[in-house]
Amino acid sequence: MKITGVPFYRQSFGRKEIAEVTDTIKSGWITTGKKARLLEEKICAYVGARQAMAVNSCTAGMHLLLKASGIGPGDEVVTTPYTFASTSEAILYTGAKPVYCDINYDSLNIEADTAAAKLNRRTKAILPVHIAGLPLHMDRFVSLVRSKKIKLFDDAAHAIGASYKGKMIGSIGDGSAFSFYATKNLTTGEGGMVTTRHAGLAKKIKLLSLHAMSKGAWKRYAKGGSWRYDLLDLGYKYNLSDMAASLGLVQFEKFDKLQAARKKAAARYIKNLQDIDALKMPLVEDCSDHAWHLFILRLRLKQLKINRDHFIDELNKRNIGTSVHFIPLFLQSYYRKNLNLNRRDFPNADKAFREVITLPFFPDLKNAEIDYVCEVIETICRKQKR
Ligand SMILES: Cc1ncc(COP(=O)(O)O)c(C=O)c1O
Numbered sequence: 244m245k246i247t248g249v250p251f252y253r254q255s256f257g258r259k260e261i262a263e264v265t266d267t268i269k270s271g272w273i274t275t276g277k278k279a280r281l282l283e284e285k286i287c288a289y290v291g292a293r294q295a296m297a298v299n300s301c302t303a304g305m306h307l308l309l310k311a312s313g314i315g316p317g318d319e320v321v322t323t324p325y326t327f328a329s330t331s332e333a334i335l336y337t338g339a340k341p342v343y344c345d346i347n348y349d350s351l352n353i354e355a356d357t358a359a360a361k362l363n364r365r366t367k368a369i370l371p372v373h374i375a376g377l378p379l380h381m382d383r384f385v386s387l388v389r390s391k392k393i394k395l396f397d398d399a400a401h402a403i404g405a406s407y408k409g410k411m412i413g414s415i416g417d418g419s420a421f422s423f424y425a426t427k428n429l430t431t432g433e434g435g436m437v438t439t440r441h442a443g444l445a446k447k448i449k450l451l452s453l454h455a456m457s458k459g460a461w462k463r464y465a466k467g468g469s470w471r472y473d474l475l476d477l478g479y480k481y482n483l484s485d486m487a488a489s490l491g492l493v494q495f496e497k498f499d500k501l502q503a504a505r506k507k508a509a510a511r512y513i514k515n516l517q518d519i520d521a522l523k524m525p526l527v528e529d530c531s532d533h534a535w536h537l538f539i540l541r542l543r544l545k546q547l548k549i550n551r552d553h554f555i556d557e558l559n560k561r562n563i564g565t566s567v568h569f570i571p572l573f574l575q576s577y578y579r580k581n582l583n584l585n586r587r588d589f590p591n592a593d594k595a596f597r598e599v600i601t602l603p604f605f606p607d608l609k610n611a612e613i614d615y616v617c618e619v620i621e622t623i624c625r626k627q628k629r
Contacts, residue, residue, distance in 0.1 A: 333370070
């Protein structure tokens with residue numbers, strides 16, 4: 244079959260997902276219930292956390308981690324500007340102030356020593372991101388937060404399946420939030436999971452995730468349940484439905500296979516592209532196991548006559564779907580205006596942003612599709628060589 248284009252993303256659902264969702268519909272219980280609980284148990288055991296709480300997004304999960312830890316107005320949380328809106332939104336929702344540090348130019352992640360320079364007596368937590376699924380240097384962050392008696396929460400939206408020095412992401416800091424959004428390594432359509440080793444924090448998160456009701460619907464409508472409930476706090480509507488969890492349960496069953504396919508696709512991209520001078524491959528480190536959520540290619544712009552945007556246009560002409568991860572927050576209107584962010588304070592993030600292209604990347608990507616993308620990239624690099 245002749246390849247004439249490759250989409251940015253394609254789902255890998257099969258008959259089992261359809262059967263499991265159908266089973267949920269037929270069961271008569273589609274909102275949060277036993278399937279959401281089962282997914283919590285599976286993810287908890289998989290990442291080696293003490294507690295896991297299903298939520299309807301990673302954004303909600305991060306908000307709950309901060310809120311349930313008592314973070315609010317007057318507090319500061321150190322984070323990265325090189326991320327999706329969610330990381331900062333979660334901090335801003337609590338009334339706390341996000342404080343940004345520049346990234347490591349090669350990894351696109353923030354480092355503990357750069358974060359350390361931003362700490363002061365108002366700092367209550369650090370919220371870094373494992374960009375693309377490349378684990379942060381967690382041991383350095385753990386030593387830092389221990390010495391300062393603050394919390395380490397990680398935005399693990401990209402990092403389900405990743406590990407650092409033999410420990411799964413989700414089991415290392417004070418709390419992690421995973422995303423099960425449509426394109427994520429494990430999906431429930433929309434959804435997420437919070438993991439933590441603190442029982443008290445877990446209990447509070449569970450409560451806040453469903454209006455802080457003393458009893459969820461699952462318990463109220465169960466046999467012998469009572470209609471009566473009490474609102475114990477100001478809560479949120481952040482629960483994960485059983486409809487969504489059913490997708491996640493099947494995805495979890497085949498998760499090792501999905502991850503292996505991502506790893507194989509990444510290896511093929513690297514093998515095909517690594518010898519092209521104008522390109523820089525994503526960083527892989529011996530101390531960690533990459534989750535390979537995204538394949539972020541970097542351009543060495545000095546070797547090319549065209550910029551990143553023009554490069555993407557050339558890929559589009561050959562029907563190759565791409566994206567850019569991420570447009571840093573210091574280039575976004577709201578953050579420039581309200582948080583006074585200026586690109587000159589983040590030289591690494593600013594430079595990296597102008598070089599990145601996220602290539603088509605998903606478990607069902609065929610070898611022939613990868614080869615097509617690589618051939619097109621090679622031709623562009625050859626034609627546009629400076
Ligand atoms: C780095 C990062 N954090 C958080 C999120 C938010 O995830 P969700 O859509 O599950 O809230 C995303 C979404 O893609 C992301 O890329």
